[in-house]
Amino acid sequence: MNAPAERMMGTLLLPQPYVLFLGDVTVAGYAKTAFGLRDWAAEKCVGEIRLDGATVTTGLDEMTAAEAQARGARALLIGVANPGGVIPASWRASLVEALEAGLDLIAGMHMRLSDIPELATAAQRLGRQLIDVRVPPAQIPIANGRKRSGKRLLTVGTDCALGKKYTALALAGAFARRGLDVDFRATGQTGIMIAGGGIPMDAVISDFEAGAAEILSPDAATGHWDVVEGQGAITHPAYAGVSVGLLHGSQPDVFVVCHEPGRTEMIGTAGYELTSIEEIVELTLVLGRRTNAAIRCGGFSFNTSAMGAAEAAALMAAETLRLGMPVADPMRGGAAFDALVESCLA
Amino acid sequence: MNAPAERMMGTLLLPQPYVLFLGDVTVAGYAKTAFGLRDWAAEKCVGEIRLDGATVTTGLDEMTAAEAQARGARALLIGVANPGGVIPASWRASLVEALEAGLDLIAGMHMRLSDIPELATAAQRLGRQLIDVRVPPAQIPIANGRKRSGKRLLTVGTDCALGKKYTALALAGAFARRGLDVDFRATGQTGIMIAGGGIPMDAVISDFEAGAAEILSPDAATGHWDVVEGQGAITHPAYAGVSVGLLHGSQPDVFVVCHEPGRTEMIGTAGYELTSIEEIVELTLVLGRRTNAAIRCGGFSFNTSAMGAAEAAALMAAETLRLGMPVADPMRGGAAFDALVESCLA
Known part of the structure; x- marks a missing residue:
């Protein structure tokens, strides 16, 4: 990287x-x-x-x-x-x-x-x-929506705190190992420390949210990838504004949906059921097309840290069949993760 | 009021x-x-x-x-x-x-x-x-998504700066003249001055955007209406985050889509076509259902200030037929506006 x-x-x-x-x-x-x-x-x-x-x-x-x-x-x-x-x-x-x-x-x-x-x-x-690193820098512009050069991948989620940062880091690492020119773009405090820079998106004033995402992943060479750390979830009753601003400003060509099997309710809310993976895909496509008509889903990243290896592998194999796209846990790697990487780059 | x-x-x-x-x-x-x-x-x-x-x-x-x-x-x-x-x-x-x-x-x-x-x-x-009034107050909480008592109407738009504030004021006034208990809830600086209070939503830190909308329209009596001034547009590449946070936190029972006939491109963006009225209705329903399953469209408010009276009346009559719901210019009032008010209260 x-x-x-x-x-x-x-x-x-x-x-x-x-x-x-x-x-x-x-x-x-x-x-x-x-x-x-x-x-x-x-x-x-x-x-x-x-x-x-x-x-x-x-x-x-x-x-x-x-x-x-x-x-x-x-x-x-x-x-x-x-x-x-x-x-x-x-x-x-x-x-x-x-x-x-x-x-x-x-x-x-x-x-x-x-x-x-x-x-x-x-x-x-x-x-x-x-x-x-919780304090955003000054001089963030209002977004202008102009299409930027280079390629972008955004990790999105069915909820907060289930692996969007780690998925982005793992994908950026895999892209780099394949010899691609790639930057991990950090949007939260730990990510910013890891990357050595970035913007704490949840601390940006609402009017400038998409603008911050635009300057976070600037124009780049045609073959260059920015892998952008996602935030929140577009259906989270508290954080959807952050997620939508980041989606619009990032203009992703590809997104990966991050999910934790077994989680049924959104964090920090009064009884909000988790949105299904399929709904997140559909809504991300509908909203994301506004700033990048070519947006597509690259696959799914499951956080299976609470499961045994065999159970996790069986679940991901079944979900790959059901969803029709690669499902992998980047922390477990393996052929499933290679397939996810290939799908993102396809 | x-x-x-x-x-x-x-x-x-x-x-x-x-x-x-x-x-x-x-x-x-x-x-x-x-x-x-x-x-x-x-x-x-x-x-x-x-x-x-x-x-x-x-x-x-x-x-x-x-x-x-x-x-x-x-x-x-x-x-x-x-x-x-x-x-x-x-x-x-x-x-x-x-x-x-x-x-x-x-x-x-x-x-x-x-x-x-x-x-x-x-x-x-x-x-x-x-x-x-451009400076938001301190101590805004993170949204919790809890359903609040009372009724809420939110004005949304196909773009910025086309009459969301005036529509909300006109509807709140009409509700009051019908004897209803109603508050206009202001979200921008002029609205805040008119109401004597409110929250400048575009100046709120992103993480707190929906939370600000929640405290702006607190629990109220069953028959009470909050008419909330909308901001931005859910498809605006710069301001969608503000609009979505406001939509989620407001939990509207009814929304009215504000539109300026003849406007073809979104303000402040590089060649973004205006989203159609029908698309705004559909997307507002999809996103709004997350915090209020009963959300519905009450009708349409057209800003016809650039048109003659006869031309405006003909256009609104035709659009009422095409869209299947009342279309009115609150500044012109009349039977069309009464129909819009009735539809919102139905």
Whole structure:
């Protein structure tokens, strides 16, 4: 996967590589961001920094901020989140130490780095950046709907939080292994950290939502692919606006529907049944044709992490027959995933 | 039309009545906001304030800020916009005078009142409010999709800027004249000034768009109607996200499609054909059923301001036959408009 050749105004661009900061974490689930970075952007991570009491590790080399800087790190990335998204007082001395070692700070927590006076003062004194990946950049334009050059794939879903980011990353990786020129385009905070840039689409002001999607995947060479991380679901009663703006602005040539077998109800809503896969396909085609008449479905990505291997394989084989297009779990890979990749590129 | 009984957290509530400020305007078109207030919220306007050189008038009594305050005004509302949305230096003494007379200031221009140090200082000294109706209030929740009590009507459109606000105002007025309990729910800056409150939907962060629409039209008595001002169009390549969030969160029982005969291309886009009325009906039904299974189309509102009376009447009669539902221009009223109102209430 190539590093983005350029970033237009209006998208975030993060200083890389990172050193991953784990704080004093003792619950592996709180370090999901650090694990995501290790798994999907190992080439961007020089090591990890842990405080006394931490029991979780990414397995990367442990080091100090000064050592990370000497190994080329340009930023300390907070890879751990407490419930509540607070940056505890016990971390602050280490974060100031990183600023003093010449590193910028990157976080995507609820509490903003720049709202902590100690960090704001130190960053200003040292001329360092405090980057919050939940904050969209300024100067996002209104969408103009102009068709852009290059090819685009968007992952969509039957709901939130079921694998749109991982599917996009896996497809972008597979495209790159086939020798294609491809960029993963990130639309959420973890994706942005992995990609080293992007736009947090759910934090963009509504009027600029499609415009943000347009500048996220700019004009490109004819054979170039942008694989865009989807958000929400076009039938989610809270997030459909985000999903539709992203669909219109992305102008995808191909979309892949992400789904979690067994999920029956949409996240965060009062008894909303999950929309069927077929309905999502139909509605994505109807809405997506508005900005790209050639839009088509490339297949289906199932998150089968709660199932055994045999059960998952049987289900996906049956669903491939029923839906008439490849169904695969990118985390399991194999021939099914190859078929999905081929279908997307067909 | 009743004044809103209560406003929940997350919606704007403007101090009323207003005195309309016209500055030194000499071009009637720049005073559209003042004319809209005079035409749709006369009971909220005690008079107008003009500076030397102004040649445009609303026809309301001219007065000073002190006189307006004595007549009960609680705010000076800037009812004029220059190209660029700037608040010129020549207005500032009058605006400070209004603050000193005990009035708050309300504006919806590009330049914010609070960014003018002279006004910010005076407002703080005097304990007065500077209210920018383009700025959404804080504490908007994520939508939960729960069905609310009461009835709702939403105006939708084949494009932007073709009469969704005026149609909603006219329908709310007609409902009130029939003795119904009704509130006009404003979603844009002029509408908010007319209603005395509301939420500027296009300025809300995408993640909260449907949530904003939910709190804009809260639970109400069984026979109560909220008539919600629509925004954008669900097929507009720049604004569909705003429109879909508003549609989902509003949970309309009835929608009216607004259209301008003769318009062939969407505003602000590179050669996008206008979506047909029938397609807008179909798509609004498909998407709207997600949060209100009983959603139905009440009819069509045509903006025939560019046509002669006979031509407009003939076109609307023909379109009523073709579409099989009432077509009316609310600005022209008459039997056609009565039929539209009856159809919405049926």
